[in-house]
Amino acid sequence: MNKAIKVxxxxxxxxxxxxxxxxxxxxEAHQIDPAKYLYGIGQSKMAVPTPDEDTISIAxxxxxxxxxxxxxxxxxxxxxxxxxxxxxxxxxxxGAAYLMGLIDIHPNCRAFEVKQACxxxxxxxxxxxxxxxxxxxxxxxxxxxxxxxxxxxTPGECTQGAGAxxxxxxxxxxxxxxxxxxxxxxxxxxxxxxxxxxxxxxxxGELSKDAYLNVMTSSYQGxxxxxxxxxxxxxxxxxxxxxxxxxKKAFEHLSAQYPEQMADKTDAAYSISQQYGREIGNTYTASxxxxxxxxxxxxxxxxxxxxxxxxxxxxxxxxxxxxxTVNKNYRHAINTLANxxxxxxxxxxxxxxxxxxxxxxxxxxxxxxRYNPTSGSNFRLAAIHDNKRVYERVLEPMSKxx
Numbered sequence: 453m454n455k456a457i458k459v460x461x462x463x464x465x466x467x468x469x470x471x472x473x474x475x476x477x478x479x480e481a482h483q484i485d486p487a488k489y490l491y492g493i494g495q496s497k498m499a500v501p502t503p504d505e506d507t508i509s510i511a512x513x514x515x516x517x518x519x520x521x522x523x524x525x526x527x528x529x530x531x532x533x534x535x536x537x538x539x540x541x542x543x544x545x546x547g548a549a550y551l552m553g554l555i556d557i558h559p560n561c562r563a564f565e566v567k568q569a570c571x572x573x574x575x576x577x578x579x580x581x582x583x584x585x586x587x588x589x590x591x592x593x594x595x596x597x598x599x600x601x602x603x604x605x606t607p608g609e610c611t612q613g614a615g616a617x618x619x620x621x622x623x624x625x626x627x628x629x630x631x632x633x634x635x636x637x638x639x640x641x642x643x644x645x646x647x648x649x650x651x652x653x654x655x656x657g658e659l660s661k662d663a664y665l666n667v668m669t670s671s672y673q674g675x676x677x678x679x680x681x682x683x684x685x686x687x688x689x690x691x692x693x694x695x696x697x698x699x700k701k702a703f704e705h706l707s708a709q710y711p712e713q714m715a716d717k718t719d720a721a722y723s724i725s726q727q728y729g730r731e732i733g734n735t736y737t738a739s740x741x742x743x744x745x746x747x748x749x750x751x752x753x754x755x756x757x758x759x760x761x762x763x764x765x766x767x768x769x770x771x772x773x774x775x776x777t778v779n780k781n782y783r784h785a786i787n788t789l790a791n792x793x794x795x796x797x798x799x800x801x802x803x804x805x806x807x808x809x810x811x812x813x814x815x816x817x818x819x820x821x822r823y824n825p826t827s828g829s830n831f832r833l834a835a836i837h838d839n840k841r842v843y844e845r846v847l848e849p850m851s852k853x854x
Contacts, residue, residue, distance in 0.1 A: 571766025613733020
């Protein structure tokens with residue numbers, strides 16, 4: 453592996469649903485103090501998919517947004533499409549294969565899906581970085597998308613969300629160079645899982661919080677052993693956010709363990725990366741990278757040349773600590789105004805409509821069913837016909853991809 457080649461994120465786009473539920477409305481329905489959600493877990497809204505939205509349609513929006521920024525020649529350099537999710541739509545056919553039929557990408561590339569709870573997005577990113585280090589003339593499109601869904605009227609319901617991130621990994625990236633040094637830690641922990649026969653996740657909340665923090669410590673220690681930078685050389689920190697309060701717990705945990713390295717850091721070192729997640733909810737594999745985009749979009753100062761420390765966690769469990777340095781061209785390569793408008797233009801749902809969308813109309817266990825256009829999105833799940841998922845593309849394909 454050639455560490456001298458600069459490799460990282462050249463383009464990054466996100467997508468989420470056009471509808472959301474406020475946590476105040478959920479608290480009212482649960483007959484509890486809204487502060488338990490707004491401050492207790494740090495969430496204000498949760499993205500809610502319509503019945504004709506799933507991980508494929510949401511992911512396609514983010515992926516197509518990346519492709520829309522590329523020339524035909526740049527699109528032709530894509531050698532691999534990696535789709536990361538823990539809410540896949542098929543036990544055999546990958547989500548990447550469905551995406552190949554929807555977005556403007558040439559067919560002469562490999563396409564596959566990766567799964568390890570919320571860590572899948574990072575698995576895809578690091579795999580892509582290693583691929584490009586080996587073949588710097590090629591690029592890799594990494595798409596991470598999930599819909600977090602828990603059983604109704606359970607503690608996990610308030611952490612639901614939906615969203616996707618698409619990242620183009622290249623040599624000499626415009627946004628952020630990912631360092632080759634990394635620290636990983638894996639263990640068999642039953643903190644979060646979803647058996648095949650279940651439509652919602654099962655979680656041991658307290659065990660999961662402890663596992664997150666313990667795996668983070670071990671991953672950071674491995675990162676240092678492998679030549680990584682100490683915390684006092686990382687200007688910013690992005691943590692996996694199953695809910696935004698967890699990032700605060702992670703920051704406080706590192707501060708307690710490494711007080712000298714963290715002495716000069718204020719809450720701003722991690723809290724700017726929480727802004728989008730607070731408005732969207734948990735997006736599993738996309739969560740860490742929506743946090744990165746939140747930091748890039750919302751930091752008032754120029755981040756050029758500054759280093760970000762990342763911690764990725766996937767229950768079950770796998771963790772990874774790594775870092776990256778922001779490129780001078782990053783502001784020209786991200787669509788800050790469009791990102792902010794995506795969140796501002798969404799529609800608030802009533803609690804009853806939320807229940808219909810999330811629980812009453814989302815059961816895809818019928819062999820034949822057709823879904824009315826509800827989302828207003830560029831891509832949608834139109835039907836299930838003879839147990840085959842049928843997707844529709846609303847926007848016209850780009851002429852340059854013809």
